[in-house]
Amino acid sequence: MNDRQQPGWYVFDYGMVISTAPEPEDWEALEEAAGIPLRHPGSSYWLHRLDYDQGKLDSRQYWSRVLGRDVGVGLASEMDSLDAIQWSHLNLDTLDVLELLHSRGSRLAVLSNMPAAMAEDFAGAAWTKYFARLFFSSGIGLTKPEPGVFRHVLDALATAPAAVTFVDDKHENVRAARTLGINAIHHTPGIDLQRELGL
Template sequence: MATLTPGPQWYLFDYGMVISTAPEEADWQVLEEAAGLNLRQTDSAYWLHRLQYDEGRLSSRDYWTRVVGSAVSEGRAMELDSLDAIQWSHLNLDTLDVLDLLSSRTAELAVLSNMPLAMADEFSSAAWTRYFSQCFYSSRIGKVKPDPGAFQHVLSALNADPAAIVFIDDKAENIAAAKALGMTTVHHVPGTDLLRELGL
């Protein structure tokens, strides 16, 4: 269980695999059919170029051109972006329960997610965003986790001390980076009881 510091707190949530669940088999199938190749393997072009896309260094067309291996039109890039957003849109109901509880206690909530601009735009009015007063997306700040610069951007924007932030993320390297800056961290892996970890 995380040892929480007293006083005002920011709860800083990752999106993928924390607020959302993993893409489902059917989602991958639809996206792979549209792209014309297998994408879900960890060594696929989808993942190989993902951090550059998340960081905003690749446009949608540039990213999907690299993924597919041939030039794509603006329309096709938009279609693939839409299907990609759909597969990451399934919400973790247990996390939503935690967000409901924290929100009822008027806790300060923010998101820090590695997310391409097209997906950030797609989710800008999603129902889950109502819980958060601030949403930080890598493509908009030009830094991806675990780069300390991503966390420094959040600290500056929130005008918060690291010790006043509880960071929840599924990736060990992101947890390590946040912890090195002095944040309290919760490593959210399958089976994590977030209510218990946060002492709620």
């Protein structure tokens, strides 16, 4: 089978594409453990998140910055567990699309900004069965929308940008991928992903 006949790569973001938004009770559990509010966009949870996703901070360092005090291994592990739980609610419509693509022989990968602790927590999760490759920012050392993230994935997949369809919910990530020649689709949560992909 030559390259033209082989199915292309579909590369999916995780949060808000494969998973749905955290539920209010998830944030409540995380905030109860932290003792401070975290869900609002300007909170310390988000302020230090890219550094955590990129692997610049380990678990204790991240949660110490989030909570504003020194955090031990036990509390850091608890916070990581609660954090993983709140991002573990799967989008059933997306799973249907993954099942369809997988049944057609399409090659699937994940590219997500995700800290190492969460990536480890999700290792072996049921949704990973659809994917031939999993790329997480903490393992790459870069976060989307940095161009180097996409170049890393293209090199690892040994494929041309035009052979990749990338799905993400953030405009800046989609724009960065398109700049490199990747067929990038902006997914709007709640919109039919199958229609967005033209399947």
